[in-house]
Amino acid sequence: MQTDAAEMAAEYQALLQFLYMSPVGLAQITGEGEIVMMNPVSSQLLMPLSNDGELTNLFTALENFAPDLRHHVSSFSAPRGTVCDGLRIELGPFTRSERDPKVLSLTLLKLEANRLMAVLNDITQQIKHERQLRQNEAWINAIIVGVTDYALVSLDREGRVESWNESLGRVTGFGGEAVGKPYSIFYPEGCITAHRVTDRLSEADESGWSLDDGWRQRADGTRFWGTAMIAPLPLQHDGKGPAYCLIIRDITDKREATEHLRRASECDHLTGIANRRAFFEAADLEVVRWQKAPRPLSLLMFDADHFKEINDRYGHPAGDSVLRHFAAMLTLTFRECDIVARIGGEEFAVLLPSTGTPGALAVASRLISAVAVQTLEIDGQRISYTVSGGLATMEPEVTGLAGLMKRADQALYAAKNSGRNRVQSFA
Amino acid sequence: MNAVLKLQFAEAELYGQLEECTDAELDDLEFGVIGFDSETIVRRYGAYESRMAGLSKDRVVGMPFFTAVAPCMNNFLVAQRFDDAAAGAAALDAVLDYVLTLRMRPAKVKLRLLAQPHHSMRYVLVNRAV
Numbered sequence: 040m041q042t043d044a045a046e047m048a049a050e051y052q053a054l055l056q057f058l059y060m061s062p063v064g065l066a067q068i069t070g071e072g073e074i075v076m077m078n079p080v081s082s083q084l085l086m087p088l089s090n091d092g093e094l095t096n097l098f099t100a101l102e103n104f105a106p107d108l109r110h111h112v113s114s115f116s117a118p119r120g121t122v123c124d125g126l127r128i129e130l131g132p133f134t135r136s137e138r139d140p141k142v143l144s145l146t147l148l149k150l151e152a153n154r155l156m157a158v159l160n161d162i163t164q165q166i167k168h169e170r171q172l173r174q175n176e177a178w179i180n181a182i183i184v185g186v187t188d189y190a191l192v193s194l195d196r197e198g199r200v201e202s203w204n205e206s207l208g209r210v211t212g213f214g215g216e217a218v219g220k221p222y223s224i225f226y227p228e229g230c231i232t233a234h235r236v237t238d239r240l241s242e243a244d245e246s247g248w249s250l251d252d253g254w255r256q257r258a259d260g261t262r263f264w265g266t267a268m269i270a271p272l273p274l275q276h277d278g279k280g281p282a283y284c285l286i287i288r289d290i291t292d293k294r295e296a297t298e299h300l301r302r303a304s305e306c307d308h309l310t311g312i313a314n315r316r317a318f319f320e321a322a323d324l325e326v327v328r329w330q331k332a333p334r335p336l337s338l339l340m341f342d343a344d345h346f347k348e349i350n351d352r353y354g355h356p357a358g359d360s361v362l363r364h365f366a367a368m369l370t371l372t373f374r375e376c377d378i379v380a381r382i383g384g385e386e387f388a389v390l391l392p393s394t395g396t397p398g399a400l401a402v403a404s405r406l407i408s409a410v411a412v413q414t415l416e417i418d419g420q421r422i423s424y425t426v427s428g429g430l431a432t433m434e435p436e437v438t439g440l441a442g443l444m445k446r447a448d449q450a451l452y453a454a455k456n457s458g459r460n461r462v463q464s465f466a
Numbered sequence: 467m468n469a470v471l472k473l474q475f476a477e478a479e480l481y482g483q484l485e486e487c488t489d490a491e492l493d494d495l496e497f498g499v500i501g502f503d504s505e506t507i508v509r510r511y512g513a514y515e516s517r518m519a520g521l522s523k524d525r526v527v528g529m530p531f532f533t534a535v536a537p538c539m540n541n542f543l544v545a546q547r548f549d550d551a552a553a554g555a556a557a558l559d560a561v562l563d564y565v566l567t568l569r570m571r572p573a574k575v576k577l578r579l580l581a582q583p584h585h586s587m588r589y590v591l592v593n594r595a596v
Contacts, residue, residue, distance in 0.1 A: 076570040079538035092563025
């Protein structure tokens with residue numbers, strides 16, 4: 040009997056150690072998110088997110104990063120099953136050291152009404168590799184897949200079309216009038232700024248090529264979905280001749296497939312606009328561009344006023360409709376080259392390249408007034424709402440995206456404090 | 467040292483006193499003590515911590531602290547502090563609120579992190595009485 044007990048104690052310790060050492064986070068939670076059991080990696084990953092040194096509720100711990108978690112779980116009506124599988128949670132630019140994760144993956148399995156198992160994983164490195172792979176794939180697509188039709192355009196040092204050829208005419212419909220114009224003539228209005236035209240040339244100089252997917256425009260104003268790759272050309276002895284070649288391909292027919300993938304990973308499921316992850320990825324890049332070549336760059340943060348009251352009074356579905364409505368207003372208001380994203384529960388951010396304080400303030404004020412005069416009809420209820428905005432513009436003393444967001448957040452706080460339904464810029 | 471003069475979690479100048487403790491004296495303390503070397507290998511493990519974690523000393527001593535014993539502290543809140551102190555050849559004596567997962571139950575504790583320049587041993591102390 041005694042050896043049995045000793046054996047069991049040893050087994051118990053081995054089992055404990057197995058859990059202590061397991062390299063993924065495991066937690067058992069209640070339907071309300073209360074943590075019943077968890078292993079050390081859960082605490083390793085979640086403690087840096089805690090503001091008060093507490094860690095009692097998983098939903099609370101992840102509230103700023105995955106605001107819909109509670110809602111996901113409460114609206115999962117099946118008695119058991121997978122609530123989410125590998126949900127990517129972007130922790131954003133605020134992590135305090137290199138060793139801390141930037142992206143977590145969360146799987147939630149419902150076992151019974153009040154018992155769920157959570158698996159947490161740091162997938163920062165994996166995301167990095169994926170990004171690299173995506174780029175490589177895009178590059179290969181651009182050069183070898185379906186090369187039946189493409190426009191090959193030569194550009195001068197400043198990115199102006201250097202000469203006309205037949206492929207240019209065939210794909211874009213432009214004639215000789217394109218010569219001497221910047222290559223932005225192939226982009227619809229609002230899809231590229233003058234600074235970005237130059238950015239892409241320098242990116243091509245630095246890394247050998249620059250590639251982007253998106254809307255392109257023909258001479259007659261019609262749009263197509265295309266890729267544009269710019270590559271530098273060796274300079275002629277006399278310093279004349281083209282400096283870059285630009286290859287434009289119409290990939291409209293392939294768009295549906297790639298869009299589906301892109302939407303799944305980069306769009307917020309509720310509003311359809313960019314999610315936190317896509318925002319931080321794009322905004323980080325924009326800040327890096329700013330650091331290389333400073334130019335006006337503004338960040339607007341918006342927050343729906345008294346949103347909790349809207350939820351309490353009209354119900355969560357109505358609250359969701361308000362968020363969707365505001366996201367649609369944002370999309371209508373801002374340019375395609377602006378980055379419009381939902382970054383928290385009722386928090387939205389817009390990064391405006393090549394836009395200074397006056398321009399950003401004007402468009403934000405216009406948006407806020409437009410929101411305030413609208414009334415939504417949701418399930419027979421008439422709902423009005425307002426939003427507040429905070430604005431910060433990039434300055435040399437601001438450190439990175441995190442610093443810029445901090446300033447915009449302070450401005451937003453000031454706007455809330457001075458009566459809401461207004462935009463305030465960082466002072 | 468006798469029971470009356472037992473070391474306390476919050477005592478000043480604790481590093482030197484821990485270094486002087488025999489393993490038996492360490493076992494006698496009423497807070498958790500884990501000592502690890504500059505390679506993060508656990509060298510000292512008090513009986514209190516052993517009881518709380520449910521692991522015997524021989525399972526823990528010789529293991530890498532931040533990966534095999536306490537992965538929960540492998541972040542900027544704890545591991546980074548030791549790295550920073552070592553990199554700057556500075557002393558470390560910091561107390562912070564933390565949540566450990568002793569036998570997989572979340573437990574609110576106070577941690578005290580101790581390191582001295584030119585000494586290879588580092589200590590994490592765990593106080594459950596918070």
